[in-house]
Amino acid sequence: MSDVLMNLSNELADTVAAAGKAVVRVEARRRLPASGIIWSTDGLIVTAHHVVEREDNITVGLSDGSSVSATLVGRDPSTDVAVLRAQGSSLPALEQVAFENVRVGHLVLALGRPGKDVLSTLGIVSALGDGLKSAMGGQGEQFLQTDVAMYPGFSGGPLVDAAGRLLGLNTSAMRDTSLTIPTSTLRHVIDSILQHGKVRKGYLGVGAQPVRLPSSLRDSVGQETGLLIASVETDSPADKAGIMLGDTLVGMGGKQVRHMDDLASVLASSGVGASVPAKIVRGGQLHDLSVTIGERA
Numbered sequence: 001m002s003d004v005l006m007n008l009s010n011e012l013a014d015t016v017a018a019a020g021k022a023v024v025r026v027e028a029r030r031r032l033p034a035s036g037i038i039w040s041t042d043g044l045i046v047t048a049h050h051v052v053e054r055e056d057n058i059t060v061g062l063s064d065g066s067s068v069s070a071t072l073v074g075r076d077p078s079t080d081v082a083v084l085r086a087q088g089s090s091l092p093a094l095e096q097v098a099f100e101n102v103r104v105g106h107l108v109l110a111l112g113r114p115g116k117d118v119l120s121t122l123g124i125v126s127a128l129g130d131g132l133k134s135a136m137g138g139q140g141e142q143f144l145q146t147d148v149a150m151y152p153g154f155s156g157g158p159l160v161d162a163a164g165r166l167l168g169l170n171t172s173a174m175r176d177t178s179l180t181i182p183t184s185t186l187r188h189v190i191d192s193i194l195q196h197g198k199v200r201k202g203y204l205g206v207g208a209q210p211v212r213l214p215s216s217l218r219d220s221v222g223q224e225t226g227l228l229i230a231s232v233e234t235d236s237p238a239d240k241a242g243i244m245l246g247d248t249l250v251g252m253g254g255k256q257v258r259h260m261d262d263l264a265s266v267l268a269s270s271g272v273g274a275s276v277p278a279k280i281v282r283g284g285q286l287h288d289l290s291v292t293i294g295e296r297a
Contacts (some may be wrong), residue, residue: 012122012162016109019164020118021092023111023157025061026070026084029053035112035157036060036084037169038091039190045084046186047156049075050173052082060086065116074193079181080171081189082156094158094166096183099142104128107162108146110170114153123148144168144180202267203296205236210259211248217281225258226250226281237294243280251279252291267293 026036026047034051038044045060052058058070068087075082106125111118127145146159150172159167159180168180192199208227218224226248232239243249249257253266253276270276272295280287 012109015160015162015164016111016118016120019094019109019158019160020111020113020120021063022094022166023063023113023118024086025067025113025115026051026156027059027061032153033061033114034153034155035114037156037158037166038093039083039186041089041091041093043070043086043088043091044073044190045070045086046169046190047082047084048169048171048173049077049080049082050171051156052084058084060084061113061116062088062091063113063118074197076189076193076199078199079185079189080173081169081181081186083190083193094160094164097161097165097167099128099144099182099184102128102144102161102167108148108167109160109162109164110146110148110150110154110157111160112151112154112157112170119151119154121149121151121154142182142184144182146180200272201296202270202272203237203294204263204267204291205233205238205294206243206249207231208249208260208263213248213250213281214284216284217286221250221256221279221281221286223250223256223258227257227260227263229280237292241278241289241291243278243289243291244282246282248281249278250281250286252276253278 022038024036025033027033036045036047039046055072059067060070061067070084070086073083073085104125110121123146126147129143155172157170159170168182170180189199207230210225211228229247253270257263270293272293275292278289278291
């Protein structure tokens with residue numbers, strides 16, 4: 001047994017040493033520096049939005065002890081993600097793990113570099129789920145919760161599996177638990193920032209409230225509630241699609257819409273400009289529509 005534990009201990013230490021090369025120190029606030037992740041070998045760094053308090057004079061500390069200047073590419077406060085561009089090339093980036101390959105109970109390591117050396121804590125995946133909603137109103141398709149300890153300066157650092165592959169970005173700003181923003185959400189945010197300088201917010205243009213569906217419809221639509229449309233803005237995406245006051249929205253983008261969070265999740269995941277199918281109840285009958293997602297100003 002002692003040999004098994006020693007082998008595991010050595011393997012975890014090797015994982016930290018290897019993955020730690022892609023963990024950087026981010027100096028962008030007056031207090032303790034935070035951590036960041038080398039996202040791509042050309043110097044793209046992803047970190048937590050809340051640790052980037054200034055937009056100039058940002059310094060990134062690399063694993064070899066050197067420091068380089070970095071510029072802020074963009075940020076999305078709602079998901080607590082900021083993207084930096086550091087000077088340098090051929091930087092070590094981590095291999096990424098698909099969300100569907102992560103299971104509750106998997107061993108994970110949280111890494112940080114608030115100082116010169118990489119730090120680490122060990123834990124397990126506590127919960128996986130769909131429909132991440134941050135305290136700032138951001139939406140993500142998935143969330144990953146762990147029991148790892150988040151020490152000061154760990155925000156913006158990576159969560160990796162036992163093989164050192166990237167699972168996501170750790171943040172202490174989302175809620176009271178140890179929450180990790182998965183790579184799928186990071187990829188969406190980073191791509192949007194690189195293309196548009198921001199994360200574009202989906203927009204439908206309705207006011208709505210949850211309502212129970214008539215018993216005659218619950219079985220056919222497979223849900224008990226929908227969103228009763230209480231208002232429709234003129235020339236909004238909803239108006240152009242033919243959604244009317246008094247309709248009940250029950251589905252959109254191939255997903256059930258039962259509450260406002262469901263609608264917000266569809267708008268976030270579909271993307272601005274996407275044409276998505278919608279299901280409404282009008283006069284006791286189901287109707288199919290097509291809606292083009294707009295952009296919130």
